[in-house]
Amino acid sequence: MARIRTALLPPVLAILFAAALCAVALVISGASPLTALGAMVGQVGQGTTAVDIINSAAIYYIVALAAAIGFQMKLFNIGIEGQYRLAACVAAIVGGALVLPPVVHTTVIILTGVLVGAVWAGIPALLKAYRGVSEVISTIMLNAVSLGLIAFLIRPDSFGVLQGNNISTAPxxxxxxxxxxxxxxGTIFGMVFVAAALGLGYWFLLNRTRFGFELTASGESPTAATAGGVNAKRMVIIALVLSGAVAGLAGLPEVLGRDFAYTLTSPQGYGFTGLAVALLGRNNPVGIAFGAVLWAFLDKSALALDNVGVPRDIVLIMQGSVVLSVVVAYEIVRRYELAAEQRRVASQLRGTTTPQKEPVA
Known part of the structure; x- marks a missing residue:
């Protein structure tokens, strides 16, 4: 019963709290919460919105899984943004330069994205493991470096192709x-199934392998894990490299399924969204899936708010409220369960302690 309460109560509280905050924000803006919600739900059936939600949710899911791998080790991989964008750029360059049989060609592009993401994440991993450099600082700096590197790679005198007013890699x-x-x-990205496979792999890795146990144990208590024979430096490196490898796949659904090239105007910001979705899903593959769909729904259905006179920016408040509500709700439930456990232990100790009889004179 306690486990069910712990699993269900936080998301229920989060939904109620987020709904209340969003309703207050809408009322302050002069709009009806019910009208806004109805317009957003109705937008799902209009045009390509439903397909756009599925495609965006798949991308958010991949990025969130990359973030969740780092979170398992208490590592904050803010560099996912630079990792997936650089990986998509290099993979598009390789894909545009090669002509291979169908399946082999696609596989080479995907493996290139994975390799670039892993290598780029390996830099802060080594700095963290051997020099104690905070992964937050190093990954933020590498985000800026990756943007400059991308701009260099897709220049017309490098690997870029000028198409009108835009520059892209070769198709x-x-x-x-x-x-x-x-x-x-519309067309659903084929890599939606790759995202689903990654979710299954993530679950299996954490719950059915020794490495997953060591990863979780190292995140919970590095000292205890080291005492148990786990190499802490090795786990830091593997966790960040694996996170970067998964992040390297995040830009490929659009590159391989819609744009067939990487451009300076390619979508960005997925890395930071993934961090929020991972927090929303509490690093659980099923929870992350629900969080990705919710985030994609808020993003794509926001178009309908203009039709009912509601500022589209209200969606940003909704998304922020959801993440804040989840964090607060889980902390409240955690403290409640901890206090309840302490009371149960104290009660058992009182029940097992019997007063000693005084000796008879």
Missing amino acids: IEPSGQFPGIPTGA
């Missing part, structure tokens, strides 16, 4: 593209 041939699922409302 990827159909043999390297990842086929999607055509629907009446």
